Each structure stands twice: as C-alpha cells, then as structure tokens.
Amino acid sequence: MDLNASLGFTVTERFLDYVKIDTQSDPNSNSTPSTEKQKDLGRVLVKELLDMGVNDAHLDEYGYVYATIPANTDKAGVPVICFCSHMDTAPDCSGTGVKPIVHSNYQGEDIILPDDKIQVLKMSEHPDLKNQIGNDIITASGTTLLGADNKAGVAEIMDACYQLVNHPEIKHGTIKILFTPDEEIGRGVDKADIAKIGAFACYTMDGESAGNMENETFxxxxxxxxxxxxxxxxxxxxxxxxxxxxxxxxxxxxxxxxxxxxxxxxxxxxxxxxxxxxxxxxxxxxxxxxxxxxxxxxxxxxxxxxxxxxxxxxxxxxxxxxxxxxQYRNMKHVLAQNPQIVEYGMEAIRRAGLEAKLCSIRGGTDGSRLSFMGLPSPNIFAGEHAFHSKQEWVSVQDMQKAVETILHLCAVWEENSASQPPEGESRIIPFKKQKAD
Known part of the structure; x- marks a missing residue:
C-alpha cells in the first residue's frame, strides 16, 4: 500500500494553526485542566473532527477530547486501538504568541531565529538535523517554544483521521482518539475515561526522531x-x-x-x-x-x-x-505482556519506509500511566526536537511520515486480526509481515 502516492497531507497546515493557540499548563493550579486556555485548542479539534464527519467528537469538562472513527472492515475480530497526544505545552518556556517559521529546503546551514538572534540552531548542537537535508524545518521565532511537543502529535493524529475518513480503501477496525491536557505537569490522564475509550491498545504520538518507537520509560x-x-x-x-x-x-x-x-x-x-x-x-x-x-x-x-x-x-x-x-512506573512491565502491540508499531514504521528503532525514554509519557490503567501504550515518534526550549523544531517530512505510520498501523491491526474470534479466545492472531512488493 503506497500511501504517499495517494495522500494530500494536511498535517503542516494544522500544525501551524495549532501552535498559535496558547495551551501552556500550570503546575501550581489545582483545577483540571490546570489552565482553561487548553480547552481553546480542544474546541478547535472537536470542530474539525465534526466537520470531517467524526460525529461523536466532544470535549469534556476536564479538557479531554474523545472521538471515534468506526470500523470499515468486514472482519468482526479487529481490536479497538487508540491514538493519543497531549494538547498542553510545557511551563518551562513561554507558549504565548508563538510565531512559527517554515525554513524550506534545509541544506545544513545555521538557522538563526529572527526575534532573538542569540537563538541559533546548529547541526553540531542538534545532531538529527543531519538527517533533514532537503527537508522543511519549522521553528518558532526565538522568544517562545514552538509547541511541537506535542502539537506535532496532535496534528499528525488529526491528519490521519482526515485520511481515514477520505480513503476508505485503508481498511481498519474501530479507531479511538484521545487528546489530553496537562501531560507536561504529570496529570495528563488523571481524568481520562478508560471505559469510554474501550480500546485494547493505545499509541501515544509524542516521540522524537523519525523511526523511533519507545516501549520503556523511567x-x-x-x-x-x-x-x-x-x-x-x-x-x-x-x-x-x-x-x-x-x-x-x-x-x-x-x-x-x-x-x-x-x-x-x-x-x-x-x-x-x-x-x-x-x-x-x-x-x-x-x-x-x-x-x-x-x-x-x-x-x-x-x-x-x-x-x-x-x-x-x-x-x-x-x-x-x-x-x-x-508517580509512574516503567510501561515496559505491561507492554512485555502484550508483545504484538509493539511488534505492530515497528512494522508500521517500516512500511512507512523508515528504519524502525526501539528505544527507551529518559522520562515518561501519558502512555506510562495509561499502560498501568489497563491500556497498554507505547510511544511513537512525532518528529519533535529540542522540546521545552526556544530552539524547538520539527520537520514537515517527519510529521508526514508519522501520519503514514498511523495509517499503516491501522492497516496492520486489521490484517493481523482474525475474521471472527472463537468464543472466549483472543482476538489477536500471530503477527505476519507484509509481503515485499
């Protein structure tokens, strides 16, 4: 399935819009969400989902966005999977008045941010830039963070929703969407309704370099x-x-x-x-x-x-x-009991044309706690780099690859699921790789 030939990506335009909405969370607030302005983005996402035809999209009182894309496969045994990203940005650096800049056709030069020329992205300090030659790099203007952590993930999931709705040839089971507030202050899933999600597995889109998948946290x-x-x-x-x-x-x-x-x-x-x-x-x-x-x-x-x-x-x-x-525990303890969840993610990354690399996170994600709440949740790359800083950046092409990965992952679950599970047995059949073209 050559997705890249048939997709008209919307991820960049969505991302450029989302980062302009201030969603910074506040560790000193006792409310949920910690800042009401996080709901500003939530309302935008709900409207866009409803406009796509995702009819159950809604924002709850705690600032969570939930949505469902119904299955379009004839198979009755495809497990429900969820995709999750957080809407808030970190308190470490201002998220007010973000002015995103697209630096087209990057050729390895220093990127000087215009509103604070002390802020310079150098390949020697940002090693992953060496993999971005010819790509389009998005930064902020030098006085704020960009918000790629995690609005890149939000935009990728939103684009994937758009593609699933408009490309019925991509067969998939029921897909659940969850956007959370307050992840940056450790409260991202405090009020998440796991029963409402009702999924067998979840994938957070909140990782760094393209091709990376993380199955282990602190x-x-x-x-x-x-x-x-x-x-x-x-x-x-x-x-x-x-x-x-x-x-x-x-x-x-x-x-x-x-x-x-x-x-x-x-x-x-x-x-x-x-x-x-x-x-x-x-x-x-x-x-x-x-x-x-x-x-x-x-x-x-x-x-x-x-x-x-x-x-x-x-x-x-x-x-x-x-x-x-x-606070939280290493999600590997849970994921090791459900190895197909990680295996399918790695296969989806490979199908997107990337080298799949399994990594550990020196930190935590919403998936850390979701995993121990009964929803196993590894973390897939979103392309974000230098997060929580004025030099935060992401590339257009990495975000597009993340969209492809989500779509391939939906297809992998559909392909590797039994048509009708026997009574009382698992709905998962042994993993099979896609045949080479």
Missing part, C-alpha cells in the same frame, strides 16, 4: 524532604540557631554528581531537586527520583537519607523527615 517516584531547624532572634543566635535553609543548601550541595541529571545518560537513573521553600525553622526540598529499574528507586531515596544524616551531624538539635510517593 519508573518515577517523588520525594519531599522536610527539615526542622532551630529558630532564634538573629541578634542573639550564637550557639542556638540552626537554620533549616542553610541545612537544606548543604544537603543539596552534598548530593552525588553521579546521581544528578546533568551527569547521567542512557539507562542511568538520577535524583533531582526540583523545588525548595521555607524559612529558618522549617524548609522543604522536593525531589524527583528516576530509574528504569523499580528496585533502584528506594535505593536512590536512601542516598538522600544518608546525605541528610551526614549533614545533620553538624546540627544536633535539628531533624528531618523524608516522604516518598509513586
């Missing part, structure tokens, strides 16, 4: 260290005051470099202080703890305890407590 804990110092009037503090602020500073300074984000890579875990607050008597440090192995998380928490114990030897009247809590 496992994640959060931790709060509370330090109880000794307060005294500063004019009469000698021999009495034990400042919780100073104790906290010494603990942070004593954390081992080999367990910090700036000194780790690949499959190494880390401890990362992300927030601090307090006064002389009491101070708190919030940490995120990450590792690919669950068993290492309590070991990393013990490192914080050992550092705190050592520092507090110098402050005999002060104490501390450390509370840890689970």
């Amino acid at each position: 496992s994640a804990d959060g931790a709060r260290l509370t330090i109880n110092g000794v307060s005294s009037h500063p004019g009469f503090a000698k021999g009495k005051m034990e400042s919780a602020i100073k104790i906290a500073g010494q603990i942070i300074a004593a954390l081992p470099d080999d367990l910090s984000p700036e000194h780790t890579e690949e499959m190494q875990g880390f401890i990362h202080p992300v927030d601090f607050g307090g006064h002389v008597e009491t101070a708190t440090i919030d940490f995120i703890i990450r590792d690919f192995e669950d068993a290492n998380l309590p070991k990393h928490a013990d490192v914080i305890r050992k550092v705190a114990d050592e520092v507090l030897k110098r402050f005999p009247n002060s104490t501390y407590t450390l509370e840890t809590y689970e």
Whole structure:
C-alpha cells in the first residue's frame, strides 16, 4: 500500500494553526485542566473532527477530547486501538504568541531565529538535523517554544483521521482518539475515561526522531524532604540557631554528581531537586527520583537519607523527615505482556519506509500511566526536537511520515486480526509481515 502516492497531507497546515493557540499548563493550579486556555485548542479539534464527519467528537469538562472513527472492515475480530497526544505545552518556556517559521529546503546551514538572534540552531548542537537535508524545518521565532511537543502529535493524529475518513480503501477496525491536557505537569490522564475509550491498545504520538518507537520509560517516584531547624532572634543566635535553609543548601550541595541529571545518560537513573521553600525553622526540598529499574528507586531515596544524616551531624538539635510517593512506573512491565502491540508499531514504521528503532525514554509519557490503567501504550515518534526550549523544531517530512505510520498501523491491526474470534479466545492472531512488493 503506497500511501504517499495517494495522500494530500494536511498535517503542516494544522500544525501551524495549532501552535498559535496558547495551551501552556500550570503546575501550581489545582483545577483540571490546570489552565482553561487548553480547552481553546480542544474546541478547535472537536470542530474539525465534526466537520470531517467524526460525529461523536466532544470535549469534556476536564479538557479531554474523545472521538471515534468506526470500523470499515468486514472482519468482526479487529481490536479497538487508540491514538493519543497531549494538547498542553510545557511551563518551562513561554507558549504565548508563538510565531512559527517554515525554513524550506534545509541544506545544513545555521538557522538563526529572527526575534532573538542569540537563538541559533546548529547541526553540531542538534545532531538529527543531519538527517533533514532537503527537508522543511519549522521553528518558532526565538522568544517562545514552538509547541511541537506535542502539537506535532496532535496534528499528525488529526491528519490521519482526515485520511481515514477520505480513503476508505485503508481498511481498519474501530479507531479511538484521545487528546489530553496537562501531560507536561504529570496529570495528563488523571481524568481520562478508560471505559469510554474501550480500546485494547493505545499509541501515544509524542516521540522524537523519525523511526523511533519507545516501549520503556523511567519508573518515577517523588520525594519531599522536610527539615526542622532551630529558630532564634538573629541578634542573639550564637550557639542556638540552626537554620533549616542553610541545612537544606548543604544537603543539596552534598548530593552525588553521579546521581544528578546533568551527569547521567542512557539507562542511568538520577535524583533531582526540583523545588525548595521555607524559612529558618522549617524548609522543604522536593525531589524527583528516576530509574528504569523499580528496585533502584528506594535505593536512590536512601542516598538522600544518608546525605541528610551526614549533614545533620553538624546540627544536633535539628531533624528531618523524608516522604516518598509513586508517580509512574516503567510501561515496559505491561507492554512485555502484550508483545504484538509493539511488534505492530515497528512494522508500521517500516512500511512507512523508515528504519524502525526501539528505544527507551529518559522520562515518561501519558502512555506510562495509561499502560498501568489497563491500556497498554507505547510511544511513537512525532518528529519533535529540542522540546521545552526556544530552539524547538520539527520537520514537515517527519510529521508526514508519522501520519503514514498511523495509517499503516491501522492497516496492520486489521490484517493481523482474525475474521471472527472463537468464543472466549483472543482476538489477536500471530503477527505476519507484509509481503515485499
């Protein structure tokens, strides 16, 4: 099936429109969604889906967009699959007033962003640019992030919906669509209705380089260290005051470099202080703890305890407590029980003409938590790069390849499913690759 010959892609135009809508989430808000402006994009997506003929598309009170593309195959045993992307952009960098720029026919030159000429995309600093010669690169103008994380994924899923509606020759089972708010602040699926989705598997479109598929994330804990110092009037503090602020500073300074984000890579875990607050008597440090192995998380928490114990030897009247809590777990634990979900994704990437590469994420996605909520969800490339920064970029051609991958994935599930599953048996039959032309 040569999709590229028959598709009139709409992904670029959609993406350029979506990034202009400010959808930045707010970690300090207790509402869902954390910012009402995320619903502005949700309403646009619902209207576009309804205009395509996706008649059940709707935005719920929590800012989630749900939609269904009905099956068009005669097979009765094709599992329901879902595609998911998040609508919010990161709080790390402004998402207000994004001005996207298309740099056509990139030839390896430095890309200088016009509104802040200090912001320069260099191939030496963005290695994947070497794979983009002749492609069209989209950036912001230099004062904001672009929003490719994850509006590239949103635009790709929307274009795939458009193609499925307009190309009935692409046979598929029931396809569910989910767009989430607040992924960037760790709440992306807090209010997701798994029963409403009703899918066997899900694919998040939120990965980086074209051809990559991610079946493994960090496992994640959060931790709060509370330090109880000794307060005294500063004019009469000698021999009495034990400042919780100073104790906290010494603990942070004593954390081992080999367990910090700036000194780790690949499959190494880390401890990362992300927030601090307090006064002389009491101070708190919030940490995120990450590792690919669950068993290492309590070991990393013990490192914080050992550092705190050592520092507090110098402050005999002060104490501390450390509370840890689970954030998410490595989705590989779930995906390993359903290997065909990843196998079908890899086959779809190959059918799109790319080298399929299975990767691990030094982070998490909505799929991390969806997987443990009963919806196994590996992550497929969306083409986004340098996310959360003013140098964020994506290429038109990578987004088009992501659209193709989604469409091939729909077809792979249809082809590899039984016409009618026997009573009480799995609807999945053994994986088969497409024959070479």
